[in-house]
Amino acid sequence: MAKIVEPNPAFTREIIAGGPNKAGGGDTLMLCYQCGTCTASCPSGRLTAFRTRQLVRRGQLGLKDEVLPTEELWLCTTCYQCVERCPRNVEITDLIFIMRNIAAKEGFMSDQHKKIGENMMAIGSTVPFPDTMKKVRADMGLPAEPPTTVSDQKAMADFRKVMEACGFDSLMKGGKK
Ligand code: SF4
Ligand code: SF4
Known part of the structure; x- marks a missing residue:
């Protein structure tokens, strides 16, 4: 049976606002049009189940419970290759930092x-x-x-x-x- 996931718009707004530290880059979240260039560029994703595009999409949709408790959130090595190549200038690594900060604050640090x-x-x-x-x-x-x-x-x-x-x-x- 398909799993029904409840979106949480407050989570999306929290990312856009920069998380607990009001960090920069969150306001680029909605620029992503899901081309997948980031996933194709990600060295970590080549060796793990981590998919950068999917993480960004989960952030856009407010799928908090699909982001905060996951191991994938912590698999980014912050190499910035995705940021270099994103055609929409999404600050992907900053978005990941923001999601990690939210996760850490809520007790989900890896x-x-x-x-x-x-x-x-x-x-x-x-x-x-x-x-x-x-x-x-x-x-x-x-x-x-x-x-x-x-x-x-x-x-x-x-x-x-x-x-x-x-x-x-x-x-x-x-x-x-
Ligand atoms: S490369 Fe940029 S626009 Fe393309 S999926 Fe990744 S974040 Fe979105
Ligand atoms: S910064 Fe993170 S998500 Fe982006 S390519 Fe590097 S490891 Fe992958």
């Missing part, structure tokens, strides 16, 4: 992105810095820890304050999913 955020909150870097790396650096005659937030505790404390002030830390803990 586990992988959460993990990266947790690394940032822990050491100020998206990539973990394990003891094996410290040993490699020491063996090469370098300080075991690089002169970044990994070794600068004051910078790390300042970074955490900024993340807490802008609510990033609470996004890591999930929302109202």
Whole structure:
């Protein structure tokens, strides 16, 4: 039996308005005429079920429940190839950022992105810095820890304050999913 999906016009309006951060690019959503050039350009879509054109269409139609909980929303690598080629100058990558921001605010951030955020909150870097790396650096005659937030505790404390002030830390803990 065909699945009936309820459109949510408020979701479309939220994207056009730029999502929770009032980001730019949302006002290009309705310029899309579904040519599919973005899907054909997308390196991520070649390897996954992610279809850029389909995501934009779901945004136009307000299919919130077909966007926010999906893994596909997080498969864009933000390479901007689709934006370079779109004949309608749709700010596709910005639209994806906006939809991700809405998703994160509503508790649908992907586990992988959460993990990266947790690394940032822990050491100020998206990539973990394990003891094996410290040993490699020491063996090469370098300080075991690089002169970044990994070794600068004051910078790390300042970074955490900024993340807490802008609510990033609470996004890591999930929302109202
Ligand atoms: S390339 Fe642009 S106009 Fe064509 S489907 Fe993608 S967003 Fe829409
Ligand atoms: S920016 Fe994202 S959606 Fe656009 S081509 Fe690159 S990976 Fe695909």
